[in-house]
Amino acid sequence: MAVTDPYAVLGVPRDATPDQIKSAYRKLARQYHPDVNPDDPGAEEKFKEVSEAYSILSDSDKKARFDRYGVTDDQPGAGGAGDFMGGGGFGDIFEAFFGAAGGGAQRNRRPGYREGDDLRAETVVTLQEVLSGVERTLRYKRERVCRTCSGNGTADGAVPSTCPTCKGQGVVVRVAQTLLGSMRTQTTCPTCQGSGQQITDACRTCHGRKTEVSDAEVSITIPPGVESGMTLRAGGQGNDGLGGGPTGDLYVVVHVADDQRFDREGQTLRTAVDLTFAQAAMGDSLEIEGLDGLIEVGVPAGTQPGDVLRVRGEGLPRLQGSTRGDLLVEANIVVPTKLNDAQQALLKEFAEVSGEPVPKGHNKEGFLGGLFKKKK
Ligand SMILES: [Zn+2]
Ligand SMILES: [Zn+2]
Structure with a gap:
């Protein structure tokens, strides 16, 4: 197969931008993909043609040659689309383009396949817990495979029959004739909502949903040095998948609670201490409350208002580290308000x-x- 006019195949104008070309290609590739049209041999031919057209227009040399001379030098059956496929077949390219956005029904044609949703939870830790790290037990709700029907959704627990509308594909392709030619659109099957299966007598427990909400508990280890907004992933603790689909993950967002005594800047803690004029002038040694107990702070003679005293190693650790940052203590010199x-x-x-x-x-x-x- 040799494409004579790649612009016509992709349905884009001669001055189309690379983005327009790519977008047209993706749309057509999705439409004619053999996995989506298993019963239509014409679709595979069309898919190859579209791929070859794109291989020309996405290659600046080949595109320039076609633009200037109006010819393509691709040999039938070689180069072009074949190279572009990288030998990986249709499956790989389909995954590469649509894997993330496709959703269960489009990505996998097995009836009843569904990936489990990821879940999100939040937890709050104190600055002391940032210092030491902490183990948290979270209780939450997750969807598990229904135990009554083993995830089949049927009253007798048997595997449901194939949806007659989409024949198990989960999607239906509609063809409409327009002035520009036939337009194909693919939509989720209205009969089975994309599952590819038909349940006539639903399970009494899950009412055909195949999953049931259950209480879950997971222990997560929050490492020392954690910052507000960091997210931890508990793999496989999300909702169950169906039909061989993987279980989702649980993402736990950690918030660090504000502390009345300390402000935090990464590994550094800040606090303030009141000094008398005499202490500031003569110097002193004080005990102040640190994050984990009393610490001694040396006040040099001649300390001025706003001077910052650095106490090494009394701040917070780096993420998962052990060496601690510093505690910065701002000197607040208090002037007496009453004198005898x-x-x-x-x-x-x-x-x-x-x-x-x-x-x-x-x-x-x-x-x-x-x-x-x-x-x-
Ligand atoms: Zn269906
Ligand atoms: Zn059930």
């Missing part, structure tokens, strides 16, 4: 000794407040 006479006298003396201006004081209810009132 003795404190005022000492501060004045301190200022004098330091050669600083001696504060006169200003406080509407304090020692000068009284003088203002007397003057009035």
Whole structure:
């Protein structure tokens, strides 16, 4: 078979973009795929023709040659479509193009085949649990194969009969004649909703659904260093598949709860500590609450407001790691709000000794407040 006009075969204009060409090819390939049309030998011929046309138009050299000279140099039965198939046959190319989006009924023609859905769950961990890692037991609902009918959906538990409408294909192809030629559309079989099977006497437990909802429990190990939004996969813990279809997975999204004491930035924890003027000026050694117990923080002499003290190894570990990041402690220097006479006298003396201006004081209810009132 030699394609004489690949543009006509794909039904695209001469100035079609590569995307338009690819999209037209995919649509036609899906329509004429032999797996979708097992009883139509013409479809296979058409499929090969479409594939060959695409092999020309998707190859810049071949496309340029055709555009200029109007000929294709593909030998009948060789090159072109054959090469493009890579020897893998129709199945592989079909999988490659439609595998992800096709869904159970299209991907697999076995009647009753269905892949189990993936499920999603969420769990919350504390910062302490981020530090240590934690084992969580999650309880959730999942669809299991119905035990009454062994997943056949029938009252007697036998394998259901083949759907007479689609003959077990799960899909029906409609052909409509239009001005542009015959248009083929493939839709899910309306009789069996794509299962390819017909159940006349349904199982009393699952009412023909073939699955039943059951309580499930799974233990998952949340590793140290986990970050909010990370997702863990529990393989095979989702809904059961049917007709040989695989069981889905359970995806667990981890949220790290906010902590009143610490802000987190990756492996680094941040907190703040109140210091007196004397502690900041003279330096001190403090015990503060760390994530896992009391820790000692050295305050250097001359610490200024907003200075950040770094405590190494008191932060969080890297994901699944053991070495910990740092704890950053911001110094908050607290100015006294009330001073008694003795404190005022000492501060004045301190200022004098330091050669600083001696504060006169200003406080509407304090020692000068009284003088203002007397003057009035
Ligand atoms: Zn059907
Ligand atoms: Zn059942």
